Amino acid sequence: MAKQFDRIEDQHRSFIEEQHMFFTGSAGPEGRVNISPKGMDSLRVLGPNRISWMNLTGSGNETAGHLRENPRMTMMWCSFTTRPMILRTFGTARATHVNDPEWDELAQHFPAHRSARQIFDLDIDLVQTSCGYAVPFMEFQSDRDTMQKWVDGKTDEELRAYWQNRNTETIDGKPTGVPV
Template structure:
C-alpha cells in the first residue's frame, strides 16, 4: 500500500543514495510525457525537501523543454535488490545552465563532467513509497563507460555543436534553452 510523506527522512534519503539509477518524469501542457532513466554520480539530496541532479548530454533534452512550460517533476527510484520498495518525489524544479548565478555553487556538489548540460534544483512537496513487489531482482555491475568515452573523443566545441544539433528542441519542437 502506498504511503505519503511531506519530506525525506534519513531512511528514505539512504534508500535514494543506495540506488544506482533513478527515473525522471516531466510533461508539458501538451505533447509527449517524458520518462528518462538517469545514472552515474549525478544526484544529491540537499535536504528533506530538496534534491539537485546534474543532467549530462544525451540524445534528447525533453526535461528542459517541459520545465520551461510547466515546472513540475517526479523522480522515482526502485530497489532491484534486498527489500522491495519504490520511492517517488513530487515537486517543482528550476533549470540552471552553465553561467547561471547558482551554477558554480550547485555544480560543486558533483564530479566535474564536461558534458554537463543542466542542473535541476527540485523542491519536493510530496514523497510517496509503495511496495515494489513486482520489481525484479537485478544485479548492479558498473556504470557504463560509453558517455565518458564519447566525451573524451570530443572537444568542448564539439559538445556544444551537438547541443545545437540535437538538444535545442524537444521531440515536440519546444525550445530547451540549452546554451550553444
C-alpha cells in the same frame, strides 16, 4: 500499501543513496510525457525537500524544455535488490544552465563533467513509498563508461555543436534553453 510524507526522511535518503539508477518524469502542458532513466554520480539530496541532479549530454533534452513551460517533476527509485520498495518524489523544478549565475553554487555538489548541460533543482512537496513486490531482482555490475569515452573523444566545440544540433528543442519542437 502506499505511504505519503511531506519530506525526505532519513530512511528515504538512505534508500535513494543506495540506488544506482533513478527515473525522472516531466511534461509540458501539451505534447509528450517524458520518462528518463539516469545514473552515474549525478544526484544529490540537498535537504529534506530538495534534490538536485546534474544532467549530462544525451540524445534529447526533454526535461529542460518541459520545465520552461511547466515546472512539475517526478523522480522515482526502485529497489532491484533485497528490499522491495518504490520511492517517488513530487514537486517543482527549475533548470540551471552552465552560463547561469547559480551554476557554480549547484555544481560544487557534483564531480566536474565536461558534458554537463543543466542541473535540475527539485523542490519536493510530496514523497511516496510503495511496495516493489513486482520489481525483478537485478544485480548491479558497474556504471557504463560509454558516455565518458564519447565525451573524451570530443572537443568542447564539438560538444556545443552537438547541443546545437540535438539538444536545443524537445521532440515537440519546444525550446530547452540549453546554451550553445
